[in-house]
Structures are given as C-alpha cells and as structure tokens.
Amino acid sequence: MKTETQNYRSKCPLSIALEFIGDKWSLIIIRDMCLGKSKYCDFQASSEGIPTNILANRLRELEENGLLVKRPYQDKPVRYEYFLTPKGADLLPVLQQLVIWTQKYVSECMAPPEDFFTIKPEDLLNRINRVGK
Amino acid sequence: MKTETQNYRSKCPLSIALEFIGDKWSLIIIRDMCLGKSKYCDFQASSEGIPTNILANRLRELEENGLLVKRPYQDKPVRYEYFLTPKGADLLPVLQQLVIWTQKYVSECMAPPEDFFTIKPEDLLNRINRVGK
DNA sequence: CCTATCACTTGCAATAAGCAAGTGATAAAT
C-alpha cells in the first residue's frame, strides 16, 4: 500500500494502482463497503477472517489514500463508520471485472449478490447521508 | 498467490481472484505480456525493477495457476518464452479498469499505449503462433 | 462489582520481499 505522497516505483498507471490496492485485503474491505457494510465489526465478520491489526492498518491506509472517509456514529467511546469516497467507489468496475474473471475460470466460487453487476459507483456514494444505523 | 489446488480462504469470487493476482507483481508481469513482452529479460527490464528471485517465482506460480505457458525458444541452454493463456489474457479488462481508475485519480501517471483500451483478450492469444522472437 | 462488547493496539513468530552475489551453460572476444 501507498502511504506517503507521490513516490511511485514507476509512473505506469497499472503499477500505481497496485500500490494502492495491490494486496490481499484492501479490495476485500472495498467490496464489503460496496455491499453496504460500514463498521469495523462488519468487516471483521467477513468470511475471509481478516486479522484485526491488518484491518485497522488497512482502514487507516485507505483513508490516508483518500479511498474512504470515517465519521463518528457515537461518542463515549467514539466509534466510526467508514464510507467510500468517489475515488474508492470508482474501484467498483475493477471489482466487477475481477468477479467476471473468477466466475469464468473458477467453478467453486459462489455467485455475487443479484444486483452486483448493475450497480454503479455513484450508487455507493449517498449512503453517508442516510444517517448512520 | 494461490499455488496448491482448491483451498481458498472463502468462496467469494473477488477473494479468489486476489489469491491469484493480489500482490504487487503478478499483474505487472501480465501487463508486460499484454504489451508483447515474452522473455525473462524483457520482464526484468521493466521500470518497476522486479527482483529476479520474485520474477522467477511469479512466472512459476502464474504457470502453475494456468495464466501463462512457457515454450522453449532455444536449447543449449534451454530458454523459455512465456505466453498468456485465455485465462491470463482475460485479465486484460481488469487491467483496463485499473488504468482508467488511476488516470482519473493520479495525475502524475503516464498514458498507456495508444491501443491499450481497444485491444481485446483474444488479440493476445495468437502471439504464440508467430514463431519465436 | 463482575462480565461483556467494541475497536483497537501490542508482542511475537512465521512468511514473504528485496538486495546482492553466485551459478552453469554458452557464445564471443583476446
């Protein structure tokens, strides 16, 4: 993951994209947010079983990289919900193509939710306005 | 990277895709093959500077996972060229979406080759028949 | 007061990445 500003290994757009999301977990979190999840415990509950330290670390990095924002939904203690930014939501077409690929070549995979291929990045953005859970 | 057979952390198609290509280097190699590169030294020469041990390891894994095949182009000593399979070539739409994303959000990135968005996976497949080098 | 939950953080062992150097086969130059 990229954290510090503008120091890419190359200027190839693919290579840069991989510095943002080229690991085993970042896109899993983005996926969960596409599916409507927003809280730490939601991400933790996913069937891949992300370790908690990696989850905390990735949420921080994804926020630093501008793919998501967090908003407190309670004080005492303060707890956050996480929402996709346009930059994060625009990874949806990437996810969709990855899912198409797996469905074509890996028979054991399960089907995505019914509307997964019809939703668009902008559909993911107003969730932050539907005040929190 | 996935190596051994059918033991995925979950059956989610996105998660499975990431077990194949969810790292910083595999898609760089696939990209180079999409751009017509086929030999070890070609991959090594790319501006990201892949370490040689990782390159050898990724070529082996990508082959084990059926994304590419290798074919000797000389004996004494035997040397191989690498070619995308349909399974590997069908990652092109994923690459294209990743490039679209970076171009939208990272101004410092360079432009891909002119025809990058018009080529199709099947265009990448007959290169193995245009006999070597 | 005891227990539990939630969102983390910390410690630590295991794995993977990254760098430099080495290897073996061969060809080309001296």
Add this chain to the structure above:
DNA sequence: ATTTATCACTTGCTTATTGCAAGTGATAGG
C-alpha cells in the same frame, strides 16, 4: 586457450509484512 560477457536463474541474508493471540481502555448491562 583464456578471458569476458550474457542469460536465466538460484542462494543467502536482511528487512518488512502477515497473521495469530492476547491485552487495553472505554463503556454498558446484570
């Protein structure tokens, strides 16, 4: 014939990242 060079790796070693388990602090409920 010996040296030099190349190509495709492999090996060794150091550093960084992962992943598991356990701990922490704030709070709520019984």
